Amino acid sequence: MAPRQLTGGQIVCESLIAEGVDVIFGIPGGAILPLYGSLSQYPKLRHILVRHEQGAGHAADGYARATGKVGVAFATSGPGATNLITGLATAMMDSVPIVAITGQVGRGAIGTDAFQETDITGATLPVTKHNYLVMRASDIARVIKEAFHIARTGRPGPVLIDIPRDVFQEKAMFDDYAAVQTDIPGYRFPSNAPVAQVEAAAKLINESKKPVILAGHGVVISRAFKELRELAEKAQIPVVTTLLGISGFPEDHVLSVGFPGMHGMAYASLALDQADLIIAIGSRFDDRIVGDAKRFARSSKKIHIDIDRAEINKTVQVDAPVIGDVKHVLDQLNPLVHKTTHTDWVRHVEHLKAEHPSLKIRETDQLLGQHVIQGLSRVTRGNAIIVTGVGQHQMWAAQHYQFTQPNSWLSSGGLGTMGYEVPAAMGAQAGCPGKLVWSVCGDGGFQMTLSELATVFENRLPVKYAILNNNHLGMITQWQDLFYRGDHQAETYTGNPDFVKLAEAYRIKGMRVTRQEDVIPAIEEANRHPGPVIVDFVIAKVDHVYPMIPSGQSVAELMEEKL
């Protein structure tokens, strides 16, 4: 196409289309209105009007995790932009690619405390991979190209582009987007690792008697499912996944050991503790896994495969760092690993599983959160995308749903953002229209972002919401029970809404389940319903999540439920 004079707003739209963007989550305001003024000329860009900017951030995040593409969010200056911050921080912690475009006050008004002015590039410095303030329309195409490249490559992350109102209106030449030159020589990321590092890792693996793989989010992000499985099977290495590594390795596989750490399976934590080698793949040794770093897995050597050099030796000292993209590194590593069977060790891990039945549910007539998740797992047989909030329901979902399909688990692991579940499921459904998306919610988190139910209805997104409703901030109750002498403060909701009526108010099908035997029929009915559904599962009031390793402790302090 010949070079044309376009407005900044038009250049944004042209560039987004060239980047393959099909969905934008956003809400307009004064400073970004000129961009919305251009949107009508670009019907290829589907704009989903959210009810709150936090919803836009999490929806873009859910879209990005589910599809592997970059999620896009729009917000206006000032409060619009600050409302996005939780979404950006969530994406930053979990390495999720998002490009957020915010309106800014006009160039002449910047720095004058103008109406709806916030220094959003300053405010988002620590929660973005990179950010930009664009002061000329002629820079927009280059900046968008750089932003998408930075967001999706290397260790992915959110990038914010702040554009003043009058820059959207300013005209500039726009030509072939493919020919736009980026200018970021300071941005480099590895793909293959240095051969010496891979060889050192292979040597440790071949020498080990009791190896365990600790597979993190990097496996999912890098889509290294096949390569991970190849490594595990070739040398018969048990695979522990981190909370965000869940769905990186099929849980019906004989070598799958579940997730470790604070609320992980006891046998996974014990396997890590007893191993002589931990092969961490795309995991950052999060404190929820490590606890007390001085006492973490002292009898093992450690290999750390990561694309981000800054993660090496951050919390746990490792013996063999391997800096590279997980998929590429495994391709390099697997041929060097000897085919073997660690029969005794694998048998020992099986023994740990039998001795510590972490997934056994206590006998009761009450409806427990675990029953709901088991029902979901049974009905969907792993063929759903499971999205969660944060708290007890999240841990039960991580424990009791059997994940067999790659990348079928979306959860805010790093930031622990309650309320993530409502908009993130909406974003995942928008990105994967043909898939079944179940959002497992707590009654607390659900109420933080439930305004997006209107967006779900409006856009005919058939998300199924399962509220594990105990009228409590359950994890808070649990911590107050265990660590604050049972002094319950501010953890009970005495006036929760009637969630079925609420669903009806949003013109969404609502159901209530109070008995174990009604769980599966309700899930089946929800799956048959063509539109969105909210199921209010009224579960036992007080129940603790076990196993548990208290914060900052080690496997020596592991608590298990007495059945």
Place this chain on the structure above:
Amino acid sequence: MITPAQIPGPALTASTSNALRSRVITALVYDKPGVLARISSLFRRRGLNIASLTVGHSEKPGVSRMTFVVEGQENIVRQIAAQLDRLIDVLEVLDITEKNTVWRELALIKVSATAVTRTEVLQLASIFRVSVVDVGVESLTFEVTGDESKIDALIELMRQYGVREVMRTGKVAVLRGSLVVGEVDGSFFSKDVAPKIAAAELAGDDSGSV
């Protein structure tokens, strides 16, 4: 009057046992707005005080060199350096604490000097190869260049006459010989996928295997 060296840094709260010491880090960065904020924000996050910071244009247009002196536990400073390297506007980072480097600092020192003491002050200062850059009725101002200890010694010596004002630039450093920061891994400004930090510099203990 206290010199920067006498100003105590903030208490460190990190739990590792690594000893607290000064580390010198140089960085090649883009010369554009916001870069300093991005960098200083990483130090602020860990509660580390930047004892000195110098910034100036490098030999490449649009690129500046920074030299930081930071007091902190070695592992934390190294981790921050690795995070610095991750910044898009940072081209390269090098921890040169243990490298063979030439360090210099420049200071302007205003000393009280009356008709009675002026000659003595000048004589003593001349041993430090100072230049006299200003003379007042009751003061002399010296320009002195050297390493930190030389400047500290001069200031200490001048105290008996009265040190009225000290302005120090902070350290600047270059590697000795033909080695150039920014070309240590041979990939400066290339789109090479090699990590930006020179091998073994920042990845932790001295295994040399990173």
